[in-house]
Amino acid sequence: MINSIPVAFIFIMGSFLIPLLKGKIKSVYMLSLPILAFINLIFLPQGQSWQIGFLDYTLILSRVDGLSTVFGYIFILITFIGVIYALHVKDNIQHVAAFCYAGGALGVTFTGDLFSLYFFWELMAVASCFLILAQRTTDSRKAAFRYFMWHFFGGVCLLAGIVIYVSIRGTITFSYIGLSDLGTALIFVGFCLNAAIFPFHSWLPDAYPRATITGAVFMSAMTTKSAVYILARTYPGSEVLMWAGAFMTCFPIFYAVIANDMRRVLSYSLINQVGFMICGIGIGSQLAINGVVAHAFCHIIYKALLFMSMGAVLHMTGKIRATDLGGLYRYMPFTAVFCIIGAASISAFPLFSGFISKSLTIAAVAEHHQTIIYLMLLFASAGVFHHAGIKVPYFVFFGHDSGIKTCEPPFNMRLAMGIAAFICVFLGVYPAPLYNILPFPVDYHPYTFFHVIGMVELLMFGALAFTILILSGFYPAELRAQNLDTDWFFRMPGRAFLKFCDRPLKTIGKRIDTFFLKIVAWACMAPIVSVKIEKQFDKVFHKFMALFPSVIFTLIKPLETESRQISWNLLYILACFISILFFLLFLGG
Amino acid sequence: MTPRKPLNLLEGPDIQRKFIKNFYITLCVILMIDLTAFFLFDRQGHFPWEEVPFFNAVYGFTACVSLIFIAKILRWIVKQKEGYYD
Numbered sequence: 001m002i003n004s005i006p007v008a009f010i011f012i013m014g015s016f017l018i019p020l021l022k023g024k025i026k027s028v029y030m031l032s033l034p035i036l037a038f039i040n041l042i043f044l045p046q047g048q049s050w051q052i053g054f055l056d057y058t059l060i061l062s063r064v065d066g067l068s069t070v071f072g073y074i075f076i077l078i079t080f081i082g083v084i085y086a087l088h089v090k091d092n093i094q095h096v097a098a099f100c101y102a103g104g105a106l107g108v109t110f111t112g113d114l115f116s117l118y119f120f121w122e123l124m125a126v127a128s129c130f131l132i133l134a135q136r137t138t139d140s141r142k143a144a145f146r147y148f149m150w151h152f153f154g155g156v157c158l159l160a161g162i163v164i165y166v167s168i169r170g171t172i173t174f175s176y177i178g179l180s181d182l183g184t185a186l187i188f189v190g191f192c193l194n195a196a197i198f199p200f201h202s203w204l205p206d207a208y209p210r211a212t213i214t215g216a217v218f219m220s221a222m223t224t225k226s227a228v229y230i231l232a233r234t235y236p237g238s239e240v241l242m243w244a245g246a247f248m249t250c251f252p253i254f255y256a257v258i259a260n261d262m263r264r265v266l267s268y269s270l271i272n273q274v275g276f277m278i279c280g281i282g283i284g285s286q287l288a289i290n291g292v293v294a295h296a297f298c299h300i301i302y303k304a305l306l307f308m309s310m311g312a313v314l315h316m317t318g319k320i321r322a323t324d325l326g327g328l329y330r331y332m333p334f335t336a337v338f339c340i341i342g343a344a345s346i347s348a349f350p351l352f353s354g355f356i357s358k359s360l361t362i363a364a365v366a367e368h369h370q371t372i373i374y375l376m377l378l379f380a381s382a383g384v385f386h387h388a389g390i391k392v393p394y395f396v397f398f399g400h401d402s403g404i405k406t407c408e409p410p411f412n413m414r415l416a417m418g419i420a421a422f423i424c425v426f427l428g429v430y431p432a433p434l435y436n437i438l439p440f441p442v443d444y445h446p447y448t449f450f451h452v453i454g455m456v457e458l459l460m461f462g463a464l465a466f467t468i469l470i471l472s473g474f475y476p477a478e479l480r481a482q483n484l485d486t487d488w489f490f491r492m493p494g495r496a497f498l499k500f501c502d503r504p505l506k507t508i509g510k511r512i513d514t515f516f517l518k519i520v521a522w523a524c525m526a527p528i529v530s531v532k533i534e535k536q537f538d539k540v541f542h543k544f545m546a547l548f549p550s551v552i553f554t555l556i557k558p559l560e561t562e563s564r565q566i567s568w569n570l571l572y573i574l575a576c577f578i579s580i581l582f583f584l585l586f587l588g589g
Numbered sequence: 590m591t592p593r594k595p596l597n598l599l600e601g602p603d604i605q606r607k608f609i610k611n612f613y614i615t616l617c618v619i620l621m622i623d624l625t626a627f628f629l630f631d632r633q634g635h636f637p638w639e640e641v642p643f644f645n646a647v648y649g650f651t652a653c654v655s656l657i658f659i660a661k662i663l664r665w666i667v668k669q670k671e672g673y674y675d
């Protein structure tokens with residue numbers, strides 16, 4: 001038998017060959033990589049393998065078990081679909097970055113030790129950054145910078161946590177970690193940032209709408225879901241996650257309702273959907289973890305489908321704002337149908353994939369008798385139908401006629417959407433193949449009479465609310481606006497600080513300067529004594545004190561970033577580094 | 590590529606009115622089914638309200654209406670001009 005290699009390496013190493021190939025060969029090669037990875041994954045031995053000595057520790061590059069296999073399958077599957085969707089793209093950077101990114105996600109999934117986890121974690125951050133940069137606009141460059149700063153911050157927290165964890169436990173292998181001390185808390189923060197848990201979520205709706213059309217499809221699948229995987233492995237049953245998840249399901253829907261950029265609407269609904277998974281992890285029972293995994297699986301497909309359909313609209317019309325779009329079903333009927341299938345799936349309509357996966361988590365919540373959480377999730381289920389289920393297809397493909405004349409996207413895009421749509425419907429109708437690969441045995445039947453009728457009632461009356469509000473004109477109109485999110489607290493103070501150094505501090509400096517010049521001028525009228533005083537004043541005040549503000553300014557100036565602002569994150573990272581060093585000194589002393 | 594011939598499936602005010610009428614009829618049918626089921630079967634649930642008929646319908650409707658109200662208030666708080674950060 002052929003020896004299998006860690007799945008991540010197929011993608012990462014395979015990606016280096018892409019720039020050397022051209023035309024059809026390149027397409028075939030890119031499509032063959034996920035297939036190869038899939039076959040390789042089937043042959044990977046169960047349990048831990050590929051253990052490599054590193055310093056005094058052992059790296060475990062392959063840990064195959066129930067949980068990691070499902071995530072491995074879905075990451076490979078979505079890479080396959082994403083590659084089909086991106087076949088027409090000529091830009092090699094995007095392809096290489098996408099494969100490295102997917103490789104990073106697979107690495108995170110299959111690694112069994114914290115060091116290689118950190119390596120793959122950072123690889124994902126760097127590679128996905130290129131998917132934003134490749135859009136090549138000033139806006140995306142700034143967004144990529146902020147995105148990177150966020151993930152750098154998360155990465156530093158993770159690293160600090162790992163260092164503390166390893167120094168306390170003496171091992172780098174990990175499975176269940178649990179919140180117990182500072183180290184585990186820092187690791188937790190690092191994971192939470194990637195899972196877009198409040199208040200660390202604002203990088204997501206900031207960056208994803210600015211990524212490339214094809215890049216956003218990969219991004220919607222990998223970062224948050226690999227974080228969900230890792231949280232499900234390391235922190236199941238943490239009550240804080242249950243509440244954080246329930247909150248995550250609720251607050252983004254308000255933002256999604258008022259967002260104008262369609263990919264931003266999808267980004268907020270992505271946070272909402274990840275909230276269901278995080279909540280399930282917080283519950284931590286077998287049914288809940290099954291729900292998390294199943295939901296992650298279905299979610300990756302239908303969210304990618306929605307991002308693909310919006311990407312197709314952006315690709316063909318160059319517009320993505322709800323204010324610019326409308327009535328596109330006339331020219332893009334296939335895309336409209338695919339989008340509606342994705343929308344029905346995310347809304348958990350019976351016979352679509354969201355229904356068979358979300359129910360598991362909600363059933364687990366009900367089993368635990370968490371009344372408030374249950375009502376929050378139910379509210380979120382109705383809300384998600386409202387913004388992702390109706391708003392997205394309605395404002396883009398129906399609604400008022402925007403007068404845009406266009407046509408269907410290229411064949412490869414339609415094919416990718418078709419495959420994803422097929423999987424959404426297939427799993428919705430026949431969930432057994434998915435249920436069979438879940439980590440725990442499933443004894444759950446989504447299609448009971450009361451469950452179906454209850455869900456249909458919830459959704460249809462949500463739709464009734466939408467209809468009435470639209471017809472009465474009460475529905476918030478689409479506006480071109482910037483809606484502030486928690487990133488305001490990270491973006492504005494830095495800018496204010498720079499402004500403070502620039503204006504008030506400089507002015508004070510000048511005032512002091514002129515004041516003493518005046519005194520000196522008076523003194524000049526007096527005889528010799530005043531000359532002495534003048535010299536002293538000149539020395540002490542004019543030279544040192546008046547220069548002080550401008551010295552501060554010159555010191556701060558280099559920190560000024562490309563986007564003409566001090567990134568507040570930089571200060572955080574600095575503080576983080578300092579605190580790690582301090583902690584290490586503390587331990588050593 | 591030249592734009593394809595537009596598909597005019599849903600044009601005209603009549604179709605919209607018909608669509609909405611059918612939608613209301615569907616809602617009534619769903620409620621009827623729920624009510625019949627309430628009398629015919631014994632419903633088992635984890636929460637007391639699961640045994641109440643129409644609970645999900647009422648909850649879904651109020652949830653979505655309150656969602657819009659809160660979103661409107663939220664917009665009033667967080668709305669800024671485009672290019673606010675530039």
